[in-house]
Amino acid sequence: MLVLAVIAAHAAQAQTYAYSVLYRFRGNPDGAxxxxxxxxxxxxxxxxxxxxxxxxxxxxxxxxxxxxxxFQLKPLAGNTWKETVLYSFKGDPDxxxxxxxxxxxxxxxxxxxxxxxxxxxxxxSNPCGTVFRVTRExxxxxxxxxxxxxxxxxxxxxxxxxxxxxxxxxxxxxxSTGGDSxxxxxxxxxxxxxxxxxTLYTFTDxxxxxxxxxxxxxxxxxxxxxxxxxxxxxxxxxTVFKFDAAGTLTTLYAFDWGVVGGxxxxxxxxxxxxxxxxxxxxxxxxxxNIWQLSPSGNLTVLYSFTGGADGRVPTDGLIMxxxxxxxxxxxFGGDKSCDSGSGCxxxxxxxxxSNGDWKLVVLHTFKGGSDGEVxxxxxxxxxxxxxxxxxxxxxxxxxxxxNESSCGIVFRLSVSH
Numbered sequence: 001m002l003v004l005a006v007i008a009a010h011a012a013q014a015q016t017y018a019y020s021v022l023y024r025f026r027g028n029p030d031g032a033x034x035x036x037x038x039x040x041x042x043x044x045x046x047x048x049x050x051x052x053x054x055x056x057x058x059x060x061x062x063x064x065x066x067x068x069x070x071f072q073l074k075p076l077a078g079n080t081w082k083e084t085v086l087y088s089f090k091g092d093p094d095x096x097x098x099x100x101x102x103x104x105x106x107x108x109x110x111x112x113x114x115x116x117x118x119x120x121x122x123x124x125s126n127p128c129g130t131v132f133r134v135t136r137e138x139x140x141x142x143x144x145x146x147x148x149x150x151x152x153x154x155x156x157x158x159x160x161x162x163x164x165x166x167x168x169x170x171x172x173x174x175x176s177t178g179g180d181s182x183x184x185x186x187x188x189x190x191x192x193x194x195x196x197x198x199t200l201y202t203f204t205d206x207x208x209x210x211x212x213x214x215x216x217x218x219x220x221x222x223x224x225x226x227x228x229x230x231x232x233x234x235x236x237x238x239t240v241f242k243f244d245a246a247g248t249l250t251t252l253y254a255f256d257w258g259v260v261g262g263x264x265x266x267x268x269x270x271x272x273x274x275x276x277x278x279x280x281x282x283x284x285x286x287x288x289n290i291w292q293l294s295p296s297g298n299l300t301v302l303y304s305f306t307g308g309a310d311g312r313v314p315t316d317g318l319i320m321x322x323x324x325x326x327x328x329x330x331x332f333g334g335d336k337s338c339d340s341g342s343g344c345x346x347x348x349x350x351x352x353x354s355n356g357d358w359k360l361v362v363l364h365t366f367k368g369g370s371d372g373e374v375x376x377x378x379x380x381x382x383x384x385x386x387x388x389x390x391x392x393x394x395x396x397x398x399x400x401x402x403n404e405s406s407c408g409i410v411f412r413l414s415v416s417h
Contacts, residue, residue: 015385015415015416016415016416017363017364017387017413017414017415017416018413018414018416019364019411019412019413020079020411020412020414021370021371021372021395021409021410021411022046022073022081022388022409022410022411022412023073023081023083023409023410024370024394024395024396024407024408024409025050025053025395025396025399025407025408025409026053026396026399026407027052027053027057027065027066027399027407028053028054028055028057028065028066029053029054029055029057029066029085029088030053030054030069030071030083030085031049031050031052031053031054031066031068031069031071031085031407032050032051032052032053032065032066032399032407032408033050033051033052033053033392033393033407033408034048034049034050034051034377034390034391034392034408034410035051035099035376035377035390035392036048036049036098036099036100036101036102036162036376036377036378036390037101037316037377037378037379037380037388037389037390038101038377038380038388038389038390038410039101039102039103039104039380040380040382040388041104044075045072045073045074045075046072046073046081046380046388046410047070047071047072047073047086047102047110048070048071048073048101048102048390048410049068049069049070049071049098049099049100049101049102049112050068050069050071050098050408051068051097051098051099052065052066052067052068052097053065053066053068053069053399053407054066054067054068054069054085054088054089055069055085055088056088056089056090056091059089059090059091059096060091060092060096060117061091061092061096061097061116061117061126062091062096066088066089067088067089067090067091067095067096067097067117068088068089068095068096068097068098068114069085069086069087069088069089069098070085070086070087070098070102070110070112070134070142070144071083071084071085071086072084072086073410081410086110086134086142087134087142087144089114089117089144091117092117092118092119092127093117093118093119093127093146093149094114094117094118094130094132094144094146095114095116095117095118095129095130095132095146096114096115096116096117096127097114097115097116097117098112098113098114098115098132099113099114099115099160100112100113100159100160100161100162100163100215101162101377101378102162103162103163103164103165103171105165105169106169108135108136109133109134109135109136110133110134110135111131111132111133111134111147111163111171112131112132112134112162112163113129113130113131113132113159113160113161113162113163113173114129114130114132114159115129115158115159115160116128116129116158117129117130118130118146118149118150119146119149120149120150120151122150122151122152122157122178123152127149128150128151128152128157128158128177128178129149129150129157129158129159129175130146130147130148130149130150131146131147131148131159131163131171131173131191131197132144132145132146132147133145133147147171147191147195147197148191148195148197150175150178151178152177152178152184153178154178154179154180154187154199154202155175155178155187155189155197155199156174156175156176156177156178156179156184156186156187156189156199156202157175157176157177157178157184158175158176158177158178159173159174159175159176160176160213161173161174161212161213161214161215161216161266162215162266163215164215164216164217164218166218166222168193169193170190170191170192170193171190171191172188172189172190172191172200172216172218172224173188173189173191173215173216174186174187174188174189174212174213174214174215174216174226175187175189175212176211176212176213177211179199179202179203180202184202184203185202185203185204185205185209185210185211185230185231186202186203186210186211186212186228187199187200187201187202187203188200188201188203188212188216188224188226188243188249200243200247201243201247201249203228203231204231205230205231205236206231207231207232207233207239207251207254208228208231208232208239208241208249208251209227209228209230209231209232209238209239209241209251209254210228210229210230210231210236211228211229211230211231211238212226212227212228212229213229213264214226214227214229214264214265214266214267214317215266215317216243216266217266217267217268217269219269221245222244222245223242223243223244223245224242224243224244225240225241225242225243225252225267225269225275226240226241226243226266226267227239227240227241227264227265227266227267227277228241229264232251232254232255233254233255233256235255235256237254237255237256238254238255239251239252239253239254239255240252240253240255240267240275240277240293252275252293252297253293253297253299255279264280264315264316265277265278265280265314265315265316265317265318265378266317267293267317268317268318268319268320270320270324272295273294273295274292274293274294274295275292275293276290276291276292276293276302276318276320276326277290277291277293277317277318278290278291278314278315278316278317278318278328279291279314280313280314280315280331281305281312281313281314287304287305287306287307287311287312287313287333288304288305288312288313288314288330289301289302289303289304289305289314290302290303290314290318290326290328290350290358302326302350302358303350303358303360305330305333307333308333308336309333309334309335309346309362309365310330310333310334310346310348310360310362311329311330311331311332311333311334311343311345311346311348311362312330312331312332312333312343313330313331313332313333314328314329314330314331315329315330315331315376316328316329316375316376316377316378317378318378319378319379319380319381321381321385323351323352324352325349325350325351325352326349326350326351327347327348327349327350327363327379327381327387328347328348328350328378328379329345329346329347329348329375329376329377329378329379329389330345330346330348330375331345331374331375331376332344332345332374333345333346334346334362334365334366335365335366335367335368338366338367338368338373339368339373339374344365344366344367344368344371344372344373344374344393344394345365345366345373345374345375345391346362346363346364346365346366347362347363347364347375347379347387347389347413348360348361348362348363349361349363363387363413364411364413366391366394368393368394369394369397369406370394370395370396370397371394371409372391372393372394372395372408372409372411373391373392373393373394373406374391374392374393374394375389375390375391375392376390376391376392377389377390377391384415385415386412386413386414386415387412387413387415388410388411388412388413389410389411390408390409390410390411391408391409391411392408393406393407393408394406394408394409395407395408395409
């Protein structure tokens, strides 16, 4: 066993990654500006969303660039990939701007949210988002169905977070606004398999927090965990919350700006019940950090970004490997020659050391242009350890009828030893 442990440790230290761009978006009709992570099927196909672009470039609220897409990337021979748009959003009534990623059900349908659009007019007279399903038909085409159009009343409005399923097939998610009224601070909701929405909790901007923009996590006991980006303590910098199986919401931690601020990303949990998340920073002297919250409520900052080669502004969430190492993206920083000194972002790994410290290693530094720039997405890790993600910018120099400088990419970091 000792020999195996030494071999495993050596292999982990020797592990390197080869970076490649799998696809560069052109805007119309294939999509633009992907902000969400990807999912993978058993055949190796990738699925994701773009926030703009698509077939209907003149759709309402699309600003001439399109209202977004659901897409598939299929691996072909010669390490090439083929993109297929499964659905292009039209705006009203089917939605605008799918900022969140997708989730499968057991039957092969895809589910997601759009932050705007839909069939209902909200308090600002604009439609404020949907929950949708995309299903493959027998002829190979894909059909979209709106399961719910938000009204910004009791049901909430403007959802920006991923959905999750429970074992019975119900969907759960959050909204960033609405709840009680136009001044509402967001909700947590459930949608049954029959498409009926139930508001499980309405945030008050008190100790419970406000404005949940991140997806939620479900544990094996049926408890749900998430974050808010504001509200909470006296500094109103957000919370980490638990919503238990009995329907009670508990604030596990209220962020203090002096230590760490509110999160726009969700949380993950290790086998010991510790929660992990990111804080994007304040775009000033604070460049963001990675934190751990113990079951007893003790928060520890594992790493603080410096804004240099290690990156800054870790906007989205984390993933964890079998050894407990964390992986994520920082949207800016890295190569300061990129993007007029702001940097175009990095992919990083944060590994727990034998002495108890955590060490950050940059796995890729984005160069901009065809290499991609500004990753907002949570990474996807496959069974052999390859990492997949998206960037909002970079790719082709001109896209969307020459109106945009770049439309984003899908990338892979292939593991090697």
